Amino acid sequence: MLNFEFKNPTKIIFGQGQTAKIADEIPAGAKVLMTYGGGSIKKNGIYDAVKDALKDFEVIEFGGIPANPAYHQLLDALKIIKEEGITFMLAVGGGSVIDATKFLSSAALYDGEEPWDILAKKIRTEEGLPFGTVLTIPATGSESNSGAVISNHQTGEKFSMGGPGLFPQFSLLDPTVIRTLPQRQLANGIMDAFSHALEQYMTYPVKAGLQDRFAESIMQTLIEVGPQVMKDPSDYDAAGDFMWCCTMALNGLIQKGVPTDWAIHAMGHELTALYGIDHARTLAIVAGSHYRYNLDRKKAKLAQYAERVWGIVDGTAEEKALAGIKKTEAFIQSLGIETQLSAYTDTYKTAAKEIADRFTSRGWTGLGEHKDLSPADVEKIVEMAY
Amino acid sequence: MLNFEFKNPTKIIFGQGQTAKIADEIPAGAKVLMTYGGGSIKKNGIYDAVKDALKDFEVIEFGGIPANPAYHQLLDALKIIKEEGITFMLAVGGGSVIDATKFLSSAALYDGEEPWDILAKKIRTEEGLPFGTVLTIPATGSESNSGAVISNHQTGEKFSMGGPGLFPQFSLLDPTVIRTLPQRQLANGIMDAFSHALEQYMTYPVKAGLQDRFAESIMQTLIEVGPQVMKDPSDYDAAGDFMWCCTMALNGLIQKGVPTDWAIHAMGHELTALYGIDHARTLAIVAGSHYRYNLDRKKAKLAQYAERVWGIVDGTAEEKALAGIKKTEAFIQSLGIETQLSAYTDTYKTAAKEIADRFTSRGWTGLGEHKDLSPADVEKIVEMAY
Incomplete structure (x- = not known):
């Protein structure tokens, strides 16, 4: 066996009927950016359940994140995070939404001029803006790791990023979400x-x-x-x-x-x-x-x-x-x-x-x-x- | 499958020749209580390697912890922790030494009159004095969980304790330690x-x-x-x-x-x-x-x-x-x-x-x-x- 180091601090909440628990995992008084994709969560009931769980928090939404999340679209979300003073994010979606949220987590605390450098120059994220996830598509494992893949349509590049600051604080895994996939x-x-x-x-x-x-x-x-x-x-x-x-x-x-x-x-x-x-x-x-x-x-x-x-x-x-x-x-x-x-x-x-x-x-x-x-x-x- | 929650934040450092790394895992300026057992670590070289890794820290030792660690002996270590202002512990040993250190971690921050109550009244440890481990006997898994078993020779009881505050910050797992077992x-x-x-x-x-x-x-x-x-x-x-x-x-x-x-x-x-x-x-x-x-x-x-x-x-x-x-x-x-x-x-x-x-x-x-x-x-x- 090769030498290794392993640390995975993400808290997994697994099972059905537990969406309300996410409120206990988000710091009291947090200002939350809720990220999601094309809107399927509004049809299958997940959006309503999550919004209900977040009823005691101030929540701003950023939807419409597509598969293979795109850098320039995410800059709009980054602007919201900075202007609104977001203190926590909740990704509600599959690997693409979670990866996008990881980029935002890193970029929110990045003090360089050009956030794309995080990907292009492979800058490791030691600390990110804290976030949790509600997984809606089992596939990528992004809900329990510290990596992400982001595309840049202007340069035609698709790069990965990572670092110990990008583990979700928690991930809610409810197997019933696959019923409508x-x-x-x-x-x-x-x-x-x-x-x-x-x-x-x-x-x-x-x-x-x-x-x-x-x-x-x-x-x-x-x-x-x-x-x-x-x-x-x-x-x-x-x-x-x-x-x-x-x-x-x-x-x-x-x-x-x-x-x-x-x-x-x-x-x-x-x-x-x-x-x-x-x-x-x-x-x-x-x-x-x-x-x-x-x-x-x-x-x-x-x-x-x-x-x-x-x-x-x-x-x-x-x-x-x-x-x-x-x-x-x-x-x-x-x-x-x-x-x-x-x-x-x-x-x-x-x-x-x-x-x-x-x-x-x-x-x-x-x-x-x-x-x-x-x-x-x-x-x-x-x-x-x- | 039943619903569950899972979080294990212990950092594992696995392999040979990595003892020096533990210095990077202990907060700078920490005052360390190093706990160990009957002294075998002084014969097999582990004691020297750990002491060398800790050379930049102020270290107080508490050895002689036996198999099935005993409550009343541990009260002596608890006294040292409080009198000396210990801020971090390093358990160098097997499950018994690690379990003893977990009890000390909990008891150091416990504000009740009688620390045995942590075990007798099953008080869950939400926060403990931080500690790491250097595992010398593979067996119990205590190096990567939040439970411990402690004996009380006066009452003839052997009780378990636990809580999220009792995960080691890190555990060094070097397979070469079994050579002298x-x-x-x-x-x-x-x-x-x-x-x-x-x-x-x-x-x-x-x-x-x-x-x-x-x-x-x-x-x-x-x-x-x-x-x-x-x-x-x-x-x-x-x-x-x-x-x-x-x-x-x-x-x-x-x-x-x-x-x-x-x-x-x-x-x-x-x-x-x-x-x-x-x-x-x-x-x-x-x-x-x-x-x-x-x-x-x-x-x-x-x-x-x-x-x-x-x-x-x-x-x-x-x-x-x-x-x-x-x-x-x-x-x-x-x-x-x-x-x-x-x-x-x-x-x-x-x-x-x-x-x-x-x-x-x-x-x-x-x-x-x-x-x-x-x-x-x-x-x-x-x-x-x-």
């Missing part, structure tokens, strides 16, 4: 969480037995409850397992003491930037070809995965590894998610070269757990995903 | 952690799929690395897995959203009080008979455990359940731990009645996940463990 978002959430577990796990053996088994546990549980959730989002037990898996997949725990890959996420972000494909679906496109391309170096772990997660016990390590990849793709497809780029766009044939060129032009260091996948490797992997 | 303590640590996972898991199915798999992961990993640790405590990889399993088994995570049993711990504490048997070994004595006595009500979960943890797939649920119990006892015995009370004392024949009478006299509510095991049940279970 469209099938597409449910499938995306299962895929995103599965990929988080897989990308932190699928490297090479480092004798971190418990981390391996925890990652396998998350994947096994998603494989079990994913189809149940898709079939009946009002199945509370399945929804609860799904929601808790999403949180545990990216709250920092399973990445501690082990190498992590994340090349699939890096390539996927570019597919979203180029084609506007849903984040989770870009991961589905890249995963299979990434593992086939890196079969030799990941063979031992792929075989372990095939054995433990998929029960594939016959064959050589290579045969098991390949069978595990096939099972993974079949699982993704069973969620209604296509695994080839050509299913999403007709102009796919330029993708590999374009993405490789983007990596080259940024002067990025290599991708993957060995940090040695070059733009040429990326080009081949994306090509294999056509 | 005696076989007996290694075996006790494996048994204690295994029982923690087992007692939180072995109840009835509540469709908390991830919690089940996490508990199974801890047990599977302990079954795998336990024998390696016993054979060669200098095997760093095995030691790391062992240490991390101990922490994860009782840091709160796997008990969230599920019922928990803890009857084995409750009966075990009485065997320690009556016969002075090591805590971990009392769990080994009670476990098998507890599960056999409650076979009907725990059958479904016992069968799941047998299948997933021990790979027992043939037979009826009852046959699998019984086979799982046998495998568990064989594993415990393989650590060199006897599983019958008569192996520890000649005067065992009065134990069942005495323990049942103790429970009766205290007017305790029932034990187990259904809170309905009566003193008469306890008497039968302990008898079965002779």
Whole structure:
């Protein structure tokens, strides 16, 4: 096992019928900015429940935050925070709303000229404006970690930020929220969480037995409850397992003491930037070809995965590894998610070269757990995903 | 899954060669009380490394804390804290030293007349004097939770205490510390952690799929690395897995959203009080008979455990359940731990009645996940463990 440090101070409030509890978690007298997305919370009852819980606080709302939250829109919210003297924020939404709120948390206390520098210059946020979250879409794990991803439409960039100041003070996780989610978002959430577990796990053996088994546990549980959730989002037990898996997949725990890959996420972000494909679906496109391309170096772990997660016990390590990849793709497809780029766009044939060129032009260091996948490797992997 | 709240703010610093880091975690200018046990840390180098890390702080030492820390001895340390104006504590030891330090943390800020009331009247500690830990014996998980157990030799009581104010600020977990531990303590640590996972898991199915798999992961990993640790405590990889399993088994995570049993711990504490048997070994004595006595009500979960943890797939649920119990006892015995009370004392024949009478006299509510095991049940279970 590698040396590590781990601290996650977010308080999780999990279960149904607990929205009123958030009032106890917000400092008395706080002036609250409530952030949310496109307005679905006004149809499914979450908006009303949250507003009722906040009735003793002065609340200003900032809605309309889209998927892949955009820097320049968030500057409007930043202005409100400063002009109104906001002292606490409450993000009511999925990963995009929570990530946007994390940016605002950092920017509110940032004393530089240009808040984009937090992302462009990778400035770590040691302290942020405190905030909580009410999660409405299980997927990203942002409700229990200190990272965020923000897009800048003027520069065409999508960068990540983080730091210990960006953990939510609390997160309310109510599994009943998935009842009104469209099938597409449910499938995306299962895929995103599965990929988080897989990308932190699928490297090479480092004798971190418990981390391996925890990652396998998350994947096994998603494989079990994913189809149940898709079939009946009002199945509370399945929804609860799904929601808790999403949180545990990216709250920092399973990445501690082990190498992590994340090349699939890096390539996927570019597919979203180029084609506007849903984040989770870009991961589905890249995963299979990434593992086939890196079969030799990941063979031992792929075989372990095939054995433990998929029960594939016959064959050589290579045969098991390949069978595990096939099972993974079949699982993704069973969620209604296509695994080839050509299913999403007709102009796919330029993708590999374009993405490789983007990596080259940024002067990025290599991708993957060995940090040695070059733009040429990326080009081949994306090509294999056509 | 049941509703739950979860927050664990302890910062874990895991790995070798990191003792110097603790200086960064203690507030500058702090006046530190360093607590420790019988002095083994002076032989194995830990004392010197910690003292070196603390060289910029004013440090007062309080050593000699025994297993099952005793209230009246700790009053001497409490006097030092108050007279010297201690502002931070550092526990260097195993669960007993850490538990003692938690009592001191609470008592230092307690404004009642009689600090024993914190335990006797179950006063929850919302705020304590801040402290960190340097773990020297993996076992109890106390390094990453907010609970403690303290004995009072005058009243013959052994009570637990807790509250959110009692999480360590940080805990340093260095797997190399087990190199100089005696076989007996290694075996006790494996048994204690295994029982923690087992007692939180072995109840009835509540469709908390991830919690089940996490508990199974801890047990599977302990079954795998336990024998390696016993054979060669200098095997760093095995030691790391062992240490991390101990922490994860009782840091709160796997008990969230599920019922928990803890009857084995409750009966075990009485065997320690009556016969002075090591805590971990009392769990080994009670476990098998507890599960056999409650076979009907725990059958479904016992069968799941047998299948997933021990790979027992043939037979009826009852046959699998019984086979799982046998495998568990064989594993415990393989650590060199006897599983019958008569192996520890000649005067065992009065134990069942005495323990049942103790429970009766205290007017305790029932034990187990259904809170309905009566003193008469306890008497039968302990008898079965002779």
